[in-house]
Amino acid sequence: MVKKHGKKQRARRKAARTGASYTSAAAGTNHTHLPEPDLAAFDAWPDSGLGLPADRDLAARLVAAARAACQPCQESLAEQARRVSRPTVAALAGAVYSGLAGGSPGAFASPTTRGWAPHAREAAARGDSTDATGRVIMMEYEQVRDLLEDALDHWAMGNPFPADLVEKLAEAPPRQRPADPLAAFREAGVKVLTLDDLDLGDIDTYHLAPNYGVTLMKTTTPDEQPMPMLVLYPETEGAGIEDLESRTDWEHWGLHGMPDMDPHWRVRARIADRSLRGLAHIGPDGEDDIELWRAAETVSLPQNWWDLLDQVQHVLVAGPVKTPEDPGALAAAGDAGELLAIVARVEFC
Template sequence: MQRSPFAGPAARAWIERARGTAFTSRAEAALRAVAELSEEDAEDLLEASLDIWAGSRAALAGEGIGLLDGGLTEPPSRQWPADPMDAFRDTGIKVVTLDDLDVSEGIDTYHLAENYGIFPGQTRTREGRPMPMITLYPETDGAGIEDLERRTEWEHWGLYGMPDTDPSWRLRARIADRALAGLVHVGPDGADAIEMWRAAESVSMPEDWWALLDQLQHVLVVGPVKEPDQRALQAAGDAGELLAVVVRVEFH
């Protein structure tokens, strides 16, 4: 395994330790060492892995990345970013993700993924009835439409009509303080598989908006926008850079 020139000391040390251990008796110890890294060092190791992957892809191409002659004739309806770890798998290196490790004790994996903020709004159903909505905006550098396309199966949305309802997505809300708590995707086993947004503090929603949420018990989720305001929402919709889904509301 080559080293990234931008990796920090902890990442470089782990890469040296893991070098040549694939499918050997030393692989398990190297993998356990990942779980022992601090959150900052784990993020540094991930960045180094991405650097290595990018370098290997460029080497396979034999030249720098450029535009194809003639350009795109029409925008793709859906982007499916490649898994950066595929480069390691292709060379026979066993890849272990956080899901493969027992990190449930003491590690909050929410902050290992991209995070979003939200702001409330209102739209209308196909029948013209009012419907509550929330809009996502990035709070970390890697958050954006490519991240949402990778982590969800939400539809492209152009500010008109209504996307399908996905019952696996839930917006959690607290009745006691009339506040939203989180946006999660629930897996087949009933456990949270993806935590897209978590409230950093309790903020009571406007009374009329909450009443609409309580009445319909569903909400339109749309994003991402660059900034938390309606003008940014309109601009993203005009540019074809919005994904959307209708989700259930769980009251607690």
């Protein structure tokens, strides 16, 4: 289903993770980012025996800057790691691409990372990173840059985030969220109350917003790897493209390449009965702040679809389509520019 498309600039991926100007770096005012990251996976990377230890303090500051999306600090610290502390790059990447935290580099990692990842797994299995670290030390500068960027994509999302489906291939520019329709009232001094302003206690607000249904599909990544897919269709009044645009940051997607991945979007799956439970976005407080779909009943998934879900642990979610039973509805929505998509993480329960 995913149409072939050329690889987009890696700069876009990095820009999505960062965003600050270079002013503070130029002025020498780089700062500390809290909280400090948990580096248990970094510490588990075996010693190389080369007499060139990884710099744990540098790694902690680099990961913290990546998670804070502070581009000036990340750029200056990454340059330091690439130039003078390559064992630190090896340890950061090794924590992601060895068996410690996910294993596979994923279909969208750089050629450098895909080539180096097997050496990382061997290092973890032997308890000796001499060969893997030595290869990083001997890499060309551009190769070290690619390896570190791939690793930081994962570290920026977790501890570290499982090594798959992080790089995005879509060429279309990122979509901007529409203006808040209530902003004009607020600017005019009119007090506007929303659900967030009301103390509703434990009241379930799911049915107060538009809801969606889902259709199971399968697709393939640009390198022909199978991937589970969910297609949304309106289930209640108000659901549709305008609603999704106002409630999500999903990008407009024309079935070219892969849409963005956001680990805050979760497709929930229950292992006990092999069923899907819902699709929601996790807010800063760790609670659901957007819920688009909730299963009304328990339906066990086909074994092959469940097996694929368990293997990939990510789902391409796209929609809305007006007529889910129409096999051409998805392509029609994409061609009309009325299709939004995201790659969501699977949360097993």
